[in-house]
Amino acid sequence: MKRKGSLAIALICIFVGVLIILQMKTVDQLGGTVDSERAGDLAAEVKALENKNDELNNQLEDLEKQLANYESDAAGTDDVIKKKQKEMEKERVLAGVTDVTGSGLVITIDTDSTDYDASLYSKSSDLLLSLVNELNAAGAEAISINGERLINTSEIRQAGSYININRNKYGAPFEVKVIGNPQDLSAAIKMRAGVVDVMQSNKLKVSISQEDNVLVKAYSGVIDFKYAKPASGSGASE
Structure with a gap:
């Protein structure tokens, strides 16, 4: 009777040990799976961020090109404005409406x-x-x-x-x-x-x-043309 009790206890201990071992393996397997999945997710996120960064860099390059074009156009426009202002100032001098x-x-x-x-x-x-x-x-x-x-x-x-x-x-x-x-x-x-x-x-x-x-000094009177008008290029007597 005593031998049967000892055998039963031994079997129970073995069974419990097997369960513990199986539980540990299961935990290890689950942990490895979780880590692998997480690593995959992180890699995907990193790749997405890299792609987004490349996209933003491309947009930045496009904006810099547009800015350079705008600055070039603005410089050209500024030159045109300065030229027109110079021509207008010359006309004002010839017309006598500015001090010289x-x-x-x-x-x-x-x-x-x-x-x-x-x-x-x-x-x-x-x-x-x-x-x-x-x-x-x-x-x-x-x-x-x-x-x-x-x-x-x-x-x-x-x-x-x-x-x-x-x-x-x-x-x-x-x-x-x-x-x-x-x-x-x-x-x-x-x-x-x-x-x-x-x-x-x-x-x-x-x-x-x-x-x-x-x-x-500039002409101080009023310049008023009642009859003279800019010629339109057609219909004017030569």
């Missing part, structure tokens, strides 16, 4: 108060016109008389004992400011029997000063 400064002459014309024949005063407007014509022919870029900027509609005409310039009345002395090459301008009006000689022969005092910074 540069080398040129300051010419003062006055009467000889001690020996002046009033009957000759009517010639002053013609002499001023002759002076302006000679200066323009010599390359004048801007001219003013007593602060009145001369433009293409400016008049210089006798009005009684005054001279009208841009519809404003002026009397002597006249200060003529002109921008251009000082030597060319001076030579043009001081030539023998030229406009300065004629003025002096008509008892007008003329002084000429060459200066590096002559300021010619």
Whole structure:
């Protein structure tokens, strides 16, 4: 009886041992499976991140190319704008609607108060016109008389004992400011029997000063064209 009890206990111990061994193997197998599956998942995630990173790098390269193109276009546009602004500024100078400064002459014309024949005063407007014509022919870029900027509609005409310039009345002395090459301008009006000689022969005092910074103010009147319009290219009389 005692031997049977010992045998039963031994069998139970063996059975329990086998169960323990089987349980341990099962745990090992499950752990290995879990680790393998997890590693596969991580590898897939890493691969996905690498692909996403490549995609983002490609997008970044595309954006950098677009930015370079935009900057190039902007630089080109900026050059065009600067060119147009320069052209507009030149047109404003030619139109006389902006102040300008540069080398040129300051010419003062006055009467000889001690020996002046009033009957000759009517010639002053013609002499001023002759002076302006000679200066323009010599390359004048801007001219003013007593602060009145001369433009293409400016008049210089006798009005009684005054001279009208841009519809404003002026009397002597006249200060003529002109921008251009000082030597060319001076030579043009001081030539023998030229406009300065004629003025002096008509008892007008003329002084000429060459200066590096002559300021010619902008035209202060209103420019209003009622009839002249830009030609459309067709239907305009030639």
